[in-house]
Structure formats: C-alpha cells, structure tokens
Amino acid sequence: MLYDKDRQIFRELRANARINLTDVAERTGIPVSTVYDRVRHNEKIIVKKHTTLLDFSKLGYQARVMIAMKVAPQDHARVLDYLLTHPNVNSLHRINYGYTFLVEVVFPTIANAEDFIIGLGTIFSIQEKHVFNIIDDIKREEFMP
Numbered sequence: 001m002l003y004d005k006d007r008q009i010f011r012e013l014r015a016n017a018r019i020n021l022t023d024v025a026e027r028t029g030i031p032v033s034t035v036y037d038r039v040r041h042n043e044k045i046i047v048k049k050h051t052t053l054l055d056f057s058k059l060g061y062q063a064r065v066m067i068a069m070k071v072a073p074q075d076h077a078r079v080l081d082y083l084l085t086h087p088n089v090n091s092l093h094r095i096n097y098g099y100t101f102l103v104e105v106v107f108p109t110i111a112n113a114e115d116f117i118i119g120l121g122t123i124f125s126i127q128e129k130h131v132f133n134i135i136d137d138i139k140r141e142e143f144m145p
Contacts, residue, residue, distance in 0.1 A: 064106050
C-alpha cells in the first residue's frame with residue numbers, strides 16, 4: 001500500500017527518474033531524509049525496474065508492432081522461450097479472452113516485422129493472431145495511483 005507521501009515521491013520519479021532526491025524533496029515538501037528512506041523501502045517492494053523510454057524511430061527502428069496471439073497449448077512453453085530471447089521483442093505479456101500472449105516487437109521496417117510474424121507461424125502452431133502497427137505513443141508509462 002502506498003501512503004500519500006509515497007505517491008507524491010513516485011509521481012515525481014515517474015515523470016523524471018533521474019531527478020535528484022533533493023529536488024523531489026523540494027517539489028513535494030517532504031524532508032530529503034524521508035524521501036530517501038521511502039524510495040529505498042519501496043524499491044524492495046514495488047519498483048520492478050529503473051529504465052529509460054526510447055524513441056525507437058530516432059534509432060532507425062520505424063516499425064513497432066503489437067501482436068495478440070492464441071498459441072496451441074502444446075506450444076506455450078516453446079513460444080514463450082522464443083519470445084523471451086528474441087532481440088526484437090520489446091514487451092511481452094500473458095493475456096486472456098482467448099489469447100495467450102501480447103507481444104510488442106520493434107524492427108527497422110514493416111517488412112522485417114512481417115517476416116518475424118510469418119516466421120512465428122511457420123515455427124509454431126499459432127491458432128489466431130491480430131497484428132497492430134503502433135503509429136504513435138500518445139500517452140505511455142504515466143499512470144500513478
């Protein structure tokens with residue numbers, strides 16, 4: 001459970017993970033020692049990973065694709081292992097409502113992404129899939145309860 005002070009602190013950190021804890025203290029009105037203690041305490045409990053959001057297009061990766069797929073039960077473990085180790089998989093989720101995985105892949109071109117998708121179907125028993133090209137991130141990683 002997050003307390004109000006924790007919410008204030010993590011709201012600042014979600015907006016800018018590189019912000020100095022002294023600046024967090026100034027912006028929230030919480031003593032810097034409390035900010036430090038709350039961050040360290042909660043890192044063990046709720047922080048999964050410190051990361052940086054990248055603009056892939058500026059790195060030459062023009063194709064971001066989300067694939068919702070229904071995988072034959074006998075292939076679940078093999079597909080999972082494949083996706084976990086594939087270098088172009090950015091995000092991977094287990095989902096419901098008749099589907100098994102939701103995977104986000106990043107490639108230089110749509111043709112590369114299409115080759116990946118076709119390859120999945122030839123290697124594994126993919127029973128159904130829906131493919132979505134991500135055109136633009138309108139809002140990403142900003143939720144703070």
